[in-house]
Amino acid sequence: MYPIIIRNSKIPEMVSWFMRVKAITLWPFIICRDKGNPILIRHESIHIKQQAELFVIFFYILYLYDFVVGLITYRNSFAAYINIRFEQEAYNNQHDPNYLLTREPYSYRKYNIGA
Numbered sequence: 001m002y003p004i005i006i007r008n009s010k011i012p013e014m015v016s017w018f019m020r021v022k023a024i025t026l027w028p029f030i031i032c033r034d035k036g037n038p039i040l041i042r043h044e045s046i047h048i049k050q051q052a053e054l055f056v057i058f059f060y061i062l063y064l065y066d067f068v069v070g071l072i073t074y075r076n077s078f079a080a081y082i083n084i085r086f087e088q089e090a091y092n093n094q095h096d097p098n099y100l101l102t103r104e105p106y107s108y109r110k111y112n113i114g115a
Contacts, residue, residue, distance in 0.1 A: 003048045005041065006031045018077035027051040027059075043094040050086050050108055059086070066113050073113070085111040 003025070012021040012033040023032040023040055025047040032040065051059040063086055070080025081087060088111040093099040 001028065001048070001052065003030045003045055004028050005036065007035045009033065019081065025051065027056045038097075039094050042097070042100065043090045045100055046090040046093060046103075047086060049100065049103065050089070053106055062086075069113050083113055085109075085113060 006029055009031045011031045012024050015021055015024055021033070023030060023036060023044050025031075025044045027048060030036070030041060030044040030048070032044075036044075047059075053059075054062065063084060066084040066086070067080050070083045071077065074080055074083070082091070085108050089108045092111075093103070
């Protein structure tokens with residue numbers, strides 16, 4: 001499934017509570033603050049795959065869990081965000097144009113909070 005990309009939206013600005021958000025993925029949509037670049041779209045497309053694997057709702061539950069554990073551990077919202085297992089997978093693979101073609105299901109499990 002290909003995501004539906006919404007460009008030049010105000011939504012990422014509206015959810016920028018802890019840090020500036022360039023895009024947000026709300027399955028099946030990738031909502032970008034500006035036109036988005038291929039790396040950003042690939043990063044968010046990795047989240048689309050993760051969300052589909054976890055029936056969307058379980059993705060958000062686990063994402064929030066990782067973020068809260070990170071806040072407790074690091075006492076810093078950016079450190080908490082960057083240590084979310086889903087973000088680790090996306091950031092580590094966003095530069096690989098073939099990643100989504102070769103990605104194994106549930107690849108986020110290779111990453112741990114604080115890794």
